[in-house]
Amino acid sequence: MRYIWTLAAKDLLQTRRDRMAALFTFILPTAFTVFFGLLMGGLSSGSERIPLAVADGDGGVAARKLVSLLESSPLVELKMIDAAAVDKAVDDEQVAAGLLIPAGFSASLDSDVGARLTVVRVLGSTGSQSVEEAVRAAADRLASERLAAAVAVRTVEDSPRAAQVGEIVSGLLERPALTIAAKESGSKAGQIPRGFDQSSPGMLVNWVMFSLLTVATGLVMERKTGALRRLLGTHASRSQVIAGKALAMLILTMLQQVLLIGLGQFAFGVDYLSDPPALLMTMVTLSALASCLGLLIATVFRSEQAVIATTVIASMVLSALGGAWFPLEVTGPGFSRIAHLVPTSWLLDALRGIVLKGWGVPEVLLPLGVVWAFSLAFFALAVWRFRFE
Amino acid sequence: MRFVEVRRLHKQFDPPKGTVAVDDLSFGIEQGEIYSLLGPNGAGKTTTISILSCLLRPTGGEATVAGASITGDPAAVKRALGVVPQELALYPDLTARENLAFWGKMYGLRGQQLDTRVDEVLALIDLSDRQKDRLESFSGGMKRRVNIGAALLHKPRVLFLDEPTVGIDPQSRRAILDGIKDLNRAGTTILYTTHYMEEAQELSNRIAIMDHGKMIAEGTHEELVRSVGEEATVTLSVDRDLDRSLAIWCSVEGVTSAEAQDDRARLLVGDANAVVPRLFETANREGIRITGVNVAEPNLETVFLALTGRALRD
Ligand SMILES: Nc1ncnc2c1ncn2[C@@H]1O[C@H](COP(=O)(O)OP(=O)(O)OP(=O)(O)O)[C@@H](O)[C@H]1O
Numbered sequence: 001m002r003y004i005w006t007l008a009a010k011d012l013l014q015t016r017r018d019r020m021a022a023l024f025t026f027i028l029p030t031a032f033t034v035f036f037g038l039l040m041g042g043l044s045s046g047s048e049r050i051p052l053a054v055a056d057g058d059g060g061v062a063a064r065k066l067v068s069l070l071e072s073s074p075l076v077e078l079k080m081i082d083a084a085a086v087d088k089a090v091d092d093e094q095v096a097a098g099l100l101i102p103a104g105f106s107a108s109l110d111s112d113v114g115a116r117l118t119v120v121r122v123l124g125s126t127g128s129q130s131v132e133e134a135v136r137a138a139a140d141r142l143a144s145e146r147l148a149a150a151v152a153v154r155t156v157e158d159s160p161r162a163a164q165v166g167e168i169v170s171g172l173l174e175r176p177a178l179t180i181a182a183k184e185s186g187s188k189a190g191q192i193p194r195g196f197d198q199s200s201p202g203m204l205v206n207w208v209m210f211s212l213l214t215v216a217t218g219l220v221m222e223r224k225t226g227a228l229r230r231l232l233g234t235h236a237s238r239s240q241v242i243a244g245k246a247l248a249m250l251i252l253t254m255l256q257q258v259l260l261i262g263l264g265q266f267a268f269g270v271d272y273l274s275d276p277p278a279l280l281m282t283m284v285t286l287s288a289l290a291s292c293l294g295l296l297i298a299t300v301f302r303s304e305q306a307v308i309a310t311t312v313i314a315s316m317v318l319s320a321l322g323g324a325w326f327p328l329e330v331t332g333p334g335f336s337r338i339a340h341l342v343p344t345s346w347l348l349d350a351l352r353g354i355v356l357k358g359w360g361v362p363e364v365l366l367p368l369g370v371v372w373a374f375s376l377a378f379f380a381l382a383v384w385r386f387r388f389e
Numbered sequence: 390m391r392f393v394e395v396r397r398l399h400k401q402f403d404p405p406k407g408t409v410a411v412d413d414l415s416f417g418i419e420q421g422e423i424y425s426l427l428g429p430n431g432a433g434k435t436t437t438i439s440i441l442s443c444l445l446r447p448t449g450g451e452a453t454v455a456g457a458s459i460t461g462d463p464a465a466v467k468r469a470l471g472v473v474p475q476e477l478a479l480y481p482d483l484t485a486r487e488n489l490a491f492w493g494k495m496y497g498l499r500g501q502q503l504d505t506r507v508d509e510v511l512a513l514i515d516l517s518d519r520q521k522d523r524l525e526s527f528s529g530g531m532k533r534r535v536n537i538g539a540a541l542l543h544k545p546r547v548l549f550l551d552e553p554t555v556g557i558d559p560q561s562r563r564a565i566l567d568g569i570k571d572l573n574r575a576g577t578t579i580l581y582t583t584h585y586m587e588e589a590q591e592l593s594n595r596i597a598i599m600d601h602g603k604m605i606a607e608g609t610h611e612e613l614v615r616s617v618g619e620e621a622t623v624t625l626s627v628d629r630d631l632d633r634s635l636a637i638w639c640s641v642e643g644v645t646s647a648e649a650q651d652d653r654a655r656l657l658v659g660d661a662n663a664v665v666p667r668l669f670e671t672a673n674r675e676g677i678r679i680t681g682v683n684v685a686e687p688n689l690e691t692v693f694l695a696l697t698g699r700a701l702r703d
């Protein structure tokens with residue numbers, strides 16, 4: 001183990017000496033995060049709501065309650081219009097979706113018939129999908145309130161205070177603990193990442209992939225000067241030499257991630273720390289992916305130029321396909337399916353899940369597992385083909 | 390058994406069709422000896438060293454270093470052995486001290502022991518005052534010295550040096566050769582490869598001449614030179630009539646052979662002191678003008694030429 005550490009420490013010392021390395025590992029990533037962040041909505045993120053047209057053909061108590069529930073949702077911005085104008089507003093893209101509350105809605109909710117709501121939306125649009133979710137959440141709450149009230153009313157039907165029961169129940173249901181919990185999940189689910197929520201994780205993946213360059217070119221230089229071969233004459237074994245290389249890349253990219261994530265969290269307000277264990281797992285997975293790929297590139301290619309060219313192309317393609325430059329949510333399902341052939345998209349799924357959807361360890365297990373499968377395959381290939389001269 | 394023992398070593402790259410770099414090579418080195426492998430480019434010197442230091446597997450034969458088999462117990466071989474590779478296998482962006490410390494750690498040295506040993510080696514290669522400078526700022530000779538120093542940290546009992554003086558100035562070469570002699574006096578057994586016959590002659594107790602993977606002669610310098618006879622080589626330049634001059638000189642008393650080489654006459658003679666004046670006499674008589682003359686007593690170059698028909702350096 002101490003030979004592995006000696007090797008890694010030597011690599012890190014060389015990296016520290018290299019001014020270009022600092023540029024590529026920390027300075028450029030920060031600059032790109034700011035640039036892409038501002039480009040994609042930047043600081044106004046979160047305050048932007050999706051426009052929803054509402055036509056209230058009922059006007060009853062329940063209908064008004066539903067409208068006020070929707071108004072308090074941070075996801076949508078309501079526009080009250082006539083039922084006849086809804087289709088046109090959606091077609092003209094003045095709003096992302098329209099909600100029709102039919103006449104008799106309040107009455108049917110109280111009866112046993114069941115109430116009906118209609119959402120008019122553009123097929124396949126993610127924005128209107130989010131709207132639909134918001135409407136469904138509001139309707140669910142309304143329905144459960146009504147249900148609870150109805151149950152309570154029937155149980156105490158003969159009591160003189162029966163008339164007040166409805167109010168008491170909805171009063172109880174307004175308890176803050178419940179409301180806040182509902183808001184959290186409502187505001188994060190299904191949202192398209194914008195601003196720094198998009199650029200910070202994206203650029204993180206992009207530049208961690210890119211910084212395998214420093215260690216990969218180092219490895220090629222070491223092979224060229226004969227130092228790699230000379231290492232075999234020392235007391236370190238072949239596998240220790242390879243492990244030392246991998247460890248150096250792992251430490252370097254972890255350090256890079258700590259800095260970039262810290263920057264994202266504290267300077268750009270990206271919510272990385274919602275679940276630290278899941279975040280740590282994701283960071284280690286990303287570093288391992290970069291290390292294994294770096295090892296593979298340095299194994300397959302002999303010349304420095306070839307390694308540089310391959311690393312640049314690989315990191316760009318992996319980043320772009322993986323959704324580091326633009327969210328996969330804005331692309332069609334076909335593109336997204338192709339994108340999920342590369343490990344970076346799975347990695348970004350996990351990272352965005354943590355940042356935007358409040359994912360924890362159970363949710364990130366699947367995407368990270370897929371990334372590990374890629375990494376282990378790269379590693380096995382690299383060890384198998386590894387040449388010391 | 391000798392300290393380094395090589396028996397019928399064979400190495401073919403990419404068999405069955407690849408180059409046979411080492412062909413049925415056998416030799417032995419006594420403890421405390423300096424033994425040189427002398428041969429032109431591609432003779433198989435580096436390949437031999439790589440096999441003996443367990444970096445390459447032989448395709449035939451066996452060898453032991455300090456009593457340990459290179460195939461059976463490579464770890465023991467590596468412990469006893471220091472190898473100075475032909476290339477500068479170092480890190481240019483690290484300082485001399487950092488380079489040495491790194492290689493020392495890779496040989497298992499730590500802490501105070503490592504520091505002391507790095508100081509000793511820096512003094513040995515005469516770079517104590519430049520130890521904090523990065524290697525990329527060093528001259529070729531200084532880098533070569535660090536390259537040697539990196540192999541000495543763990544005090545190896547056997548040292549393999551693969552052409553350690555290639556491409557450096559005479560002063561640095563002098564320092565390196567003297568350093569190697571010092572190491573040897575301190576008890577290190579040395580295997581030295583070179584294609585400079587002067588180095589082999591100056592350093593070695595015994596020399597093996599290699600060509601195309603085979604050993605073509607072995608012995609002390611004197612033994613090798615005597616094996617091709619005591620004849621000296623006289624090379625003469627003439628302004629014209631080279632063929633006629635050769636024909637005339639051929640029959641001068643004391644000349645055993647005469648041939649043209651690069652517009653000059655190359656003669657093998659018994660006693661150069663007696664023969665050279667006669668060559669000038671005949672030239673005067675025949676109206677041939679001699680524009681240059683060179684006398685070379687027999688040396689390893691002559692030996693190689695006699696055995697292969699080629700010059701050592703081409
Ligand atoms: N890895 C290899 N694969 C194939 N052939 C090789 C390899 N290494 C060396 N050779 C060949 O083996 C032969 C001997 O090479 P080697 O390097 O041992 O010679 P050398 O005596 O060290 O020469 P030099 O003085 O140039 O260093 C050469 O013909 C060379 O081309």
Ligand SMILES: [Mg+2]
Nearest residue numbers: 434435436475
């Ligand atoms: Mg060689």
